[in-house]
Amino acid sequence: MSLPEFAVQVEQLSYTYMKGTPFQHDALYDVYFHARSGECVAIIGHTGSGKSTLIQHLNGLLLPQTGQVNVLGYELSKSKHLQSEIRRQVVVLFQQPEDQLFEKYVADDIAYGPLQYGLSKKEVIQRVKHAMDFVGLPFETMRNRPIYALSGGQKRKVALAGLLALDPRVLVLDEPTAGLDPMSRQELLYKIKRLSRDEGRTIIFVTHSMEEVALLADRVYVLADGSNVADGTTREIFAKRELIHRYRIGTPQSVELVHTLIANGYDMNSSTFGVEETVAEVSKLLHQEVG
Amino acid sequence: MGPIIRVERASFHYGESEERIPVLYDVDFELAQGEAVAIVGHNGSGKSTFAKLLNGLLLPSSGEVWVSGTNTKNVQARERLRSAVGIVFQHPDNQLVETIVEDDIAFGPENIGVPQDEIRRRVDEALEVVGMTSFRDRPPHRLSGGQKQRIAIAGVLAMEPSCIVFDESTSMLDTYGRREVMEVIQQLRNQGVSIVSVTHHMEEVVHFDRVIVFQEGRIVRECTPRQLFTNHEQLAAYYLEPPEMNRIAEGVHRHEELFRSDRLTVAEMVEEFEHVVRWQQRKEALSS
């Protein structure tokens, strides 16, 4: 089966929570979003911008009240038919995923998903082994570890492995590194990068960390108050100083440095980001200003 | 005036005899009034356990902890201790017990028998300091993480402490929440409240007076943030990373020796940049 050009296509999506109750409020208004197969797309925005609501539409947890959501060629509608199949191919890793683990031993929890889909025991073991080795929890030594004895970072790996064991085409990650210590964070980001570059899976991730966006994303969507504000390549978005300030998005410090220098009158490439690039640009500028 | 907190050769272990799990070994520490200290270290290095020793929530297995001259083992002085040193914990939800923001902030003063109108004054003031006055009537579950933490801070402030300990209080927050909390901490510092902050966000650490590094239950380093971050090999040994600005400064220093490699913040980088440029220009002007 060949991959469609677009893994995800969302058009004119609107959603209101607690509709019909006195507590109702709008979460999404006329939102669009596209991710090509194999791309890595980031969604950023302030709290309350609708990011979480949007991603819940991507695997059918929420069905669009108005608008279209098309995932891997399937049109998500009110019908419950496809939901099961969609959820195997489009997985969502929610925030604090370690809160959802319920089995006693590592391998059992990871095997839960594949077992639900009726795969043979042999196949399930294969999948679990592959997933565990990928995330950095060696199958042989970790399979019978009790989950309660694991650290936060390790538990998160178990949660991710549980999703990878389903062999999904699309991975949606909601703030995957939130709450992790620096070492675990780096490790996880590196794994996500591998999923995108080496295994060609489509990655969609929500984050508040601009460093992560800089590291992983091909393209970025910016949301605010439930609507699209901007989208483009990572470079394009970081270069939009005014936008970033207006929506208080926050940039990696490297970008902040570049923008400040530009604001002070120096001539720099405004789409610079990341440590190496910034070092190169600043050094270049130093020589220019002098020579 | 003496230190407001003094920790003397404190050790701590969970459990008894054979099943003992040691966490801290012979820790010495002093906090002066008005100081802001950051505590860093890898996961499991004992930092959180140490934080809980500071207000007597945990008592040292051996050694002593003194708060404004009172030993934390003194049961009678429990109230005074809890008032003097407050702790803001990591999970925003699991600190708020009441169903309305105001009432939760009042919880602390109620516990220690503060008279009613005084409680009202403290609650109002605490709400002001953390910038949440308009949220006074809200239920906690409708607040964002950063807002909940600010209420938790207000709840501690209402006890009128001389020192506040932040035990990884920003770990579960997004960038915005973290910023909110950091702003409040800065405000508190300006008001003279002593701060101890356990954190693993290096960008937060750069603004503190002193940094203490924990490793495997012991204090292995005590210095200024600048001293800590400029020794990169040592940092790696502590499983820590320098903040991004510092790495950039290092990089630029390698291209241009004049540029000091120990810069930590964007402001410092910009200042250093302009300084070097001016210096170079003057040098050029002189030699021509």
Place this chain on the structure above:
Amino acid sequence: MAEAFDSARHITIGQYMPGRSLIHQWDSRYKLAAFTLYIGAVAFCQSYAGNIAGLAISLFIVFLARIPIGYALKGLKPALPFLLILALLQLLFNGKVYANGQVYWQYGFIWLTEGGIRLVIVSTMRFVEMMLLVSVLTLTTTTTQLARAMHSLLRPLEKLKVPVHAFCMMITIALRFVPTFALEMDKIRKAQAARGASFGTIPWWRIIKRTQSVFPLIIPLFQLALQRAEQLIAAMESRGYRSHGRTSFRSFEARTADVLLLFVAVGAAYLLIWL
């Protein structure tokens, strides 16, 4: 906050809806006493006439509290299956108790009596009334007010060494976390659904499978609850928590209207029992 509120949608207990209605402004001590008394009367009301009056009064109270009637009734939705099963069981198996009254049909264990039918209808009505009343109570009274009212009313028991404050603190905390747990349950449900857990798609007769399908939800919730308890204890202790010697942030001041309403409630309760 853009979190899924799906479960919290239907939970009318524990949710406070701010307002300025008569019921909202009623002094909580009197309100609590009145509601308790009246609900007690409802529990004892066996007659059709009584329950029709009771239902009417309950709906009137919902109206007085200015709560949209649709919202109040929505709170009944989750309870519907239980109601039906209970009603059916009562109808078929409890009928024997009224064997000396009019019997419509009998076969083995199953007695269909007039008394049995009355019991079922009355029970259902009572249940509906009680749910409406409890919902109105919590919708118009903040849990803080409720806890303080309860504390105030039970205070005299402290003389008998009953741990009144600790009990009330327990209730407050439980109520405070109801919406939080609802949100967390949603999060966990969505996380498990995203890995293939089949919620709501297992036919009702596959009991074992249905029971099993609950574990991925219950266990994480329990773990969260335990973790929560531990952390709350540390936070409460750090703020000097103790049961005795506490002062109060808020105080009560009853007005004549409050006391009058109490008498009205007593009257209504009496009416129900009499009918």
